[in-house]
Amino acid sequence: xxxxxxxxxxxxxxxxxxxxxVDDVSFTVEDGAFIGIIGHTGSGKSTLIQHLNGILxxxxxxxxxxxxxxxxxxxxxxxxxxxxxLVFQYPEYQLFEETVYKDxxxxxxxxxxxxxxxxxRVKEAxxxxxxxxxxxxERSPFELSGGQKRRVAIAGVIAxxxxxxxxxxxxxxxxxxxxxxxxxxxxxxxxxTGNTIILVSHNMGDIAQLSDLVFVxxxxxxxxxxxxxxxxxxxxxxxxxxxxxxxxxxMAHYLAARGCAADNIILTRDELVDFLAETFGSGGEAK
Amino acid sequence: MIxxxxxxxxxxxxxxxxxxxxxxxxxxxMFYIASLFIIEDFYGYVLIVLAVAAIxxxxxxxxxxxxxxxxxxxxxxxxxxxxxxxMTPGTILWQWKFIKITEEGxxxxxxxxxxxxxxxxxxxxxxxxxxxxxxxDGIESLLKPFKKLGLPAHELAMMMTIALRFIPTLLEExxxxxKAQQARGADFESGGLLKRAKALIPLLVPLFVGAFRIAxxxxxxxxxxxxxxxxxxxxxxxxxxxxxxxxxVLLTAAYIGILIAERVLL
Ligand SMILES: Nc1ncnc2c1ncn2[C@@H]1O[C@H](COP(=O)(O)OP(=O)(O)OP(=O)(O)O)[C@@H](O)[C@H]1O
Ligand SMILES: [Mg+2]
Numbered sequence: 001x002x003x004x005x006x007x008x009x010x011x012x013x014x015x016x017x018x019x020x021x022v023d024d025v026s027f028t029v030e031d032g033a034f035i036g037i038i039g040h041t042g043s044g045k046s047t048l049i050q051h052l053n054g055i056l057x058x059x060x061x062x063x064x065x066x067x068x069x070x071x072x073x074x075x076x077x078x079x080x081x082x083x084x085x086l087v088f089q090y091p092e093y094q095l096f097e098e099t100v101y102k103d104x105x106x107x108x109x110x111x112x113x114x115x116x117x118x119x120x121r122v123k124e125a126x127x128x129x130x131x132x133x134x135x136x137x138e139r140s141p142f143e144l145s146g147g148q149k150r151r152v153a154i155a156g157v158i159a160x161x162x163x164x165x166x167x168x169x170x171x172x173x174x175x176x177x178x179x180x181x182x183x184x185x186x187x188x189x190x191x192x193t194g195n196t197i198i199l200v201s202h203n204m205g206d207i208a209q210l211s212d213l214v215f216v217x218x219x220x221x222x223x224x225x226x227x228x229x230x231x232x233x234x235x236x237x238x239x240x241x242x243x244x245x246x247x248x249x250x251m252a253h254y255l256a257a258r259g260c261a262a263d264n265i266i267l268t269r270d271e272l273v274d275f276l277a278e279t280f281g282s283g284g285e286a287k
Numbered sequence: 288m289i290x291x292x293x294x295x296x297x298x299x300x301x302x303x304x305x306x307x308x309x310x311x312x313x314x315x316x317m318f319y320i321a322s323l324f325i326i327e328d329f330y331g332y333v334l335i336v337l338a339v340a341a342i343x344x345x346x347x348x349x350x351x352x353x354x355x356x357x358x359x360x361x362x363x364x365x366x367x368x369x370x371x372x373x374m375t376p377g378t379i380l381w382q383w384k385f386i387k388i389t390e391e392g393x394x395x396x397x398x399x400x401x402x403x404x405x406x407x408x409x410x411x412x413x414x415x416x417x418x419x420x421x422x423x424d425g426i427e428s429l430l431k432p433f434k435k436l437g438l439p440a441h442e443l444a445m446m447m448t449i450a451l452r453f454i455p456t457l458l459e460e461x462x463x464x465x466k467a468q469q470a471r472g473a474d475f476e477s478g479g480l481l482k483r484a485k486a487l488i489p490l491l492v493p494l495f496v497g498a499f500r501i502a503x504x505x506x507x508x509x510x511x512x513x514x515x516x517x518x519x520x521x522x523x524x525x526x527x528x529x530x531x532x533x534x535x536v537l538l539t540a541a542y543i544g545i546l547i548a549e550r551v552l553l
Contacts, residue, residue, distance in 0.1 A: 015352070017299075055466045078472065086470040093460075094467040096492035106489065110472030142496070156471055 002029040002052060002084075002164065002196070007061035009047050021047040023220035024061075029213075031163075034190065035198045036207035036228070039217030040242035045200045046089060048217065049166050052198070053084035065164070082111060085162030089169050091153035095141040100131070100152050103141050107160040118159075125159035128192065129185055147178030151185065158189065164196040165189065171203065179203075186210070208232055208246035208267040216243070229265050248272040296356075298415040304346035305416045308532045309425030315539050316413045323402050323409075325546050330553060332401055338542055339408060348415050356411040357404060364403050371396035419451040428526055441517025449505070457498065464493045 009022040021044045029035055039045050050056040051063055054070045054077050062071050070080050088094065097103035104125055108118045126133050129151040136144070141152055154170065167186065171179040183206055190197055201207050207214055207228065214231040216224040218241040224231055232238070232249050245253070252266040252275070262275050326332060343350065357364075377391030414422065427444030434440050465475065468489045475486050 050466065053470060055469055081470060081472050088463070088467045088470065091467065093497060094464055094471075094489075094493055096489045096496075106473075107471035110474070160472065 001031055001064075001066060003064040004028070004051075005062045005064075007048070007051060007058050007063065009044075009051065009056060010059045011047075013059065020220050022051070022058075025220075025222045026061075027215065027222060027225060029164075029196060029198065031196055032194055033196055034210055034212045035196075036211030036214045037198065037200045037217060038202070038204065038207055038214060038243060039223075043217040044220040045217050046168055049086065049168060049198060049200060052164070052166060053086050054080045055086065078111075081162075082160060083162055084164045084166065085157040085160055087154050087157050087165070087167045087170060089172065091157075091170075092146065092149035094156075095149060095153060098140060099138050100126075100141050100144075101137040103152060104156045104159050107156050111160060121159045121161065122155075125155040128158055128189055129155040130181065131155065147174050147181065150174065150178075150182065154182075154185070161193075162195070164198065166198040166200075168200045169202065170199070171201070171206070183210070204232070204244055204246040205248065205268075208249065209269075216241070228267050232267060233265050296414065297418055298348045298352060300347055300416065302346045302416070303531055304342060304412075306531065307416075307535055308526055308528055309417050309421040310428050310526060311528070311532045311535055312413055312417055313422075313425050313429060315535060316410060318539055318543060319409045320406060322543055322546050323405055325543075325550055327398075327550065328553070331546060331549055332398070332405075334542075334546060334549060335405055339405060339412070342412060346412065346416050348412070353408055353411060353415065356415075357407055360403070360407060364400050367403065368396045368400045371399050420448060423448040423451065424522070424524075424526060439517075441520070445517075453501065456501065457494070460497050461490065461494055464490055464497075 005026050007022055007025045008020065010018055010020050012018045023044075025048060037045050037049070047056065051058055052065070054075075058071055062069060064070070065080060065083055068075060068079070070077075095103050097106065101122055104122045105118050108121045113121070122137075123133055126137070131148065131151050136148070136152075141149060144152065150170070154167070158165070170186070171182045174182065186197065186199065187210065189195060199207070199210065211228055214224075214226065214228050215222060216231060216238075223241060224234070224237065228246075232245055235245060235253070238245065244250070246267055248266050248269050248271060251272055252262055255261070260279065266272050266275055322335065326335065343353065372388055372392045372395075373386060375389055375392035375395050377389035379387050380390050380393065381388045417425075423444045426447065427440050430438060430440035430443065469475070473486060473489050475483070475490070478486065
């Protein structure tokens with residue numbers, strides 16, 4: 001469980017250009033939950049999540065991971081890094097080893113695991129991100145495509161087996177297929193590991209489909225939190241802070257404007273297809 | 288944090304000092320540095336400190352911000368201070384076994400440390416109040432006469448511009464990669480020399496790869512906009528010598544005059 005209390009982070013404190021990137025944010029994340037974080041560019045999402053494994057220190061406020069106060073100076077950071085894995089925005093730029101294998105092994109080795117355990121974890125992580133061990137283990141990470149690099153970088157974090165996996169815009173800048181691959185990979189990781197997952201994304205469709213709970217950031221503040229069906233019901237609020245709707249929800253709005261309204265909010269493509277099939281398909285009749 | 292390095296940093300502002308012609312500011316700074324070596328006694332230092340304080344006040348750069356630039360060189364200053372204090376022969380003030388402090392040594396040490404501090408503060412005033420682009424414009428313009436001797440003034444200035452432009456970018460990149468590797472359990476802070484040097488590999492490799500990527504992208508972007516060196520290039524914001532620059536020159540002349548007078552007469 002992660003508990004954040006009144007977290008505030010100010011960059012360049014005391015200078016003319018100081019920015020309050022995170023402003024008095026509090027929330028709780030239950031074990032096994034899938035949290036989606038959305039917010040306009042510069043709203044403080046990346047800053048917020050970098051606190052959750054102690055990479056950034058707050059200016060005020062407290063963070064507890066499984067009741068360990070990680071904002072306490074005495075807390076061993078290695079323990080926290082083991083529990084909370086963080087995949088940064090554009091993680092492919094952190095690759096550095098000669099081979100894919102060695103790069104993925106970097107994290108587990110830093111945890112002080114035995115060679116056998118490291119080997120096991122690397123293979124497991126590569127399978128999870130769908131990078132074939134036989135084909136890629138001995139290749140240089142710099143020779144891979146952008147999407148492959150990204151998956152190798154994600155494997156490097158997964159191999160540390162964190163109980164909480166945080167991903168910062170894992171599909172930014174990828175083509176549609178690579179994007180879908182990454183998303184499927186995340187669903188798969190969740191299914192197989194039961195991890196708590198925190199996903200930061202600008203893609204409302206992905207967030208609506210995957211999250212149990214959505215956090216909305218606006219100018220450093222937690223502007224709203226709730227299940228997708230609630231958060232995405234407030235169109236005016238979302239548009240007011242520069243965000244949009246999931247494509248399926250938007251489509252449902254167009255349909256409603258033409259007199260074909262659904263009873264419940266529609267969030268995903270599947271729900272939309274079901275609704276259309278019910279309304280217009282062979283089984284149903286046009287209203 | 289690595290971003291706190293202020294050496295060569297610009298502090299945005301709209302003061303008269305900010306607006307002065309960069310060529311003039313560079314020359315004045317050179318005169319200022321020379322002036323540090325004219326003076327020899329207490330009153331001379333008082334004059335210089337007053338001058339620097341006045342310029343700082345006019346420029347509205349916070350003193351705290353300026354002093355931060357001293358942090359990285361503090362060790363050098365302390366070192367020269369102690370060395371001078373202990374190594375100068377003369378009248379002994381205090382002695383403990385073979386360590387002695389002399390009157391001359393103390394004077395020397397204080398003056399030298401002051402000189403170094405004033406040198407750094409004075410030159411950071413230049414960089415703090417001048418945009419890097421303007422600074423290189425100024426350097427290019429000042430180097431122009433040497434073009435006839437085969438000095439590639441424009442190219443040198445362009446190289447400086449690019450280097451200055453990318454210092455913050457590379458620092459940001461370093462910061463990001465460091466954080467990412469720390470998230471994978473990398474430890475940059477503990478262990479012996481060898482272990483620490485080894486720990487830098489996960490930082491340096493991605494940093495170099497990134498630097499080369501950035502350089503390549505920049506070169507392409509410049510070529511795409513038809514950059515082909517300095518021949519026949521004109522400037523959007525040509526440097527102009529204005530009344531306020533003339534005033535600054537007069538003030539500098541007065542300053543140097545007073546310092547020389549002080550040295551000769553007192
Ligand atoms: N290292 C830093 N130093 C100074 N300011 C920063 C730094 N990182 C972020 N900021 C500022 O803090 C604010 C929040 O940035 P942050 O990166 O957390 O936003 P974000 O929500 O992740 O945006 P994006 O969607 O573009 O990734 C922004 O105003 C940004 O300019
Ligand atoms: Mg971000």
